[in-house]
Amino acid sequence: MMLYRARPGRRTFRPVVDRLPASMSGAVSLGAFAALVAALAVVRELHATWFALGAFAALSALLGALSRPVAAPLVAGAGWLFFNGFVAHRHATLEWGGAGVEGVRLGLFAAAALLSSLPAGLPRRTVRVHLLPVPDRVRSTHD
Numbered sequence: 001m002m003l004y005r006a007r008p009g010r011r012t013f014r015p016v017v018d019r020l021p022a023s024m025s026g027a028v029s030l031g032a033f034a035a036l037v038a039a040l041a042v043v044r045e046l047h048a049t050w051f052a053l054g055a056f057a058a059l060s061a062l063l064g065a066l067s068r069p070v071a072a073p074l075v076a077g078a079g080w081l082f083f084n085g086f087v088a089h090r091h092a093t094l095e096w097g098g099a100g101v102e103g104v105r106l107g108l109f110a111a112a113a114l115l116s117s118l119p120a121g122l123p124r125r126t127v128r129v130h131l132l133p134v135p136d137r138v139r140s141t142h143d
Contacts, residue, residue, distance in 0.1 A: 019117070025071035026078060029063050033082040040087070048088040053105070056083050057112045064113030072117055076110035083109075 020028065036059050040046045045055075056079050063075045081094070083105060089095045096102060 019068045020066055020071065022068060022071040022074055025063065025067035026074035028066070029075045029078040032059060032063060033078050037082050037086045046087055046090075052083070052087050053108070056087075057108050060109040060112040061116040064116035067113070067117050069114060069117045072110055072114035075113040076106055079109040079113075080106045 033056070036055060037046070040052055040055065045051050060075055060079050064072055067075060080102070084097075084102070085092045085094050088097070
């Protein structure tokens with residue numbers, strides 16, 4: 001049995017979607033970014049280019065849509081680890097390229113994951129209260 005709830009201001013009904021908790025999002029993102037690195041190696045795009053950066057940002061957004069907003073730093077951290085270790089510096093070595101370069105990459109992955117996960121943090125339904133007018137006196141029909 002599937003429960004349905006309405007979004008505020010809409011007439012259509014959508015099913016309630018459960019998001020992954022933060023710990024599970026971190027584990028899934030490690031596996032997903034490892035698969036992305038393997039896919040980039042197959043298509044020979046394992047270089048620090050806009051294509052690879054865009055692929056990592058798109059995967060961060062996809063993982064953010066499956067996760068709760070609290071998990072955005074974990075998704076961004078996993079993305080940065082794989083991008084830095086296998087794409088930017090190769091051979092699984094982590095190197096710090098400066099706060100400007102690495103901060104922008106980490107910020108891009110975090111923003112993509114957070115912006116796509118924010119709809120999960122919004123309330124699914126607002127409570128609307130309508131007050132009915134109460135008559136001053138209740139008239140009796142037997143007067």
